[in-house]
Amino acid sequence: MNLINFREQLLKLKDFNEAFELVKLAVKTKFNMHRAGLSLVLQGLPTVIGAYHILGSNIIVANRTILKVIQLHKSIEEYNSYLFMVLAHEYLHSFGIVDEFRVRQMTYDLCSSLLGKEHPTSIMAKEDPSALFPELTLLRETRFDNHFEIVKNFDKTSQSYIQ
Numbered sequence: 001m002n003l004i005n006f007r008e009q010l011l012k013l014k015d016f017n018e019a020f021e022l023v024k025l026a027v028k029t030k031f032n033m034h035r036a037g038l039s040l041v042l043q044g045l046p047t048v049i050g051a052y053h054i055l056g057s058n059i060i061v062a063n064r065t066i067l068k069v070i071q072l073h074k075s076i077e078e079y080n081s082y083l084f085m086v087l088a089h090e091y092l093h094s095f096g097i098v099d100e101f102r103v104r105q106m107t108y109d110l111c112s113s114l115l116g117k118e119h120p121t122s123i124m125a126k127e128d129p130s131a132l133f134p135e136l137t138l139l140r141e142t143r144f145d146n147h148f149e150i151v152k153n154f155d156k157t158s159q160s161y162i163q
Helices: 003-012 016-031 064-073 076-093 100-115 120-126 134-138
Strands: 039-043 051-053 059-063 148-150
Touching: 003 016, 003 076, 003 100, 016 076, 016 100, 039 064, 051 076, 059 064, 059 076, 064 076, 064 134, 076 100, 076 120, 100 120
Parallel strands: 039 059
Antiparallel strands: 039 148, 051 059
């Protein structure tokens, strides 16, 4: 796939599963890496945490608060760009790469090579989401919410059985 196709596909994303399918395709294209069977959980997290992967598990936890704020106040392109970038970052961690600097560099390399250096995903991967969304720094949530929401049909192309 070329630069234009990834950009076009990013604009068309309709849900978490479509975003993750595009992330998996991008990582396969750029790094020739693939893994299946991941789950996505949404949780209210301290606002300095966009998402995290639980080491040794198949779980990615994304910050529900940040996702909602971006979805409510930004364009579809900006929301999808954030979602793509954060899922790509955590997907790379799921391969057992624990070095945060290395994963940040790989995420930037992925985004910049497939979407362009000036694309919102690349800017966020290189700097921080607050580079595009400075209002995120105004959010002052410091606690972990006890409510978890498991995203249904996430990574559904990897499911080999009926749930």
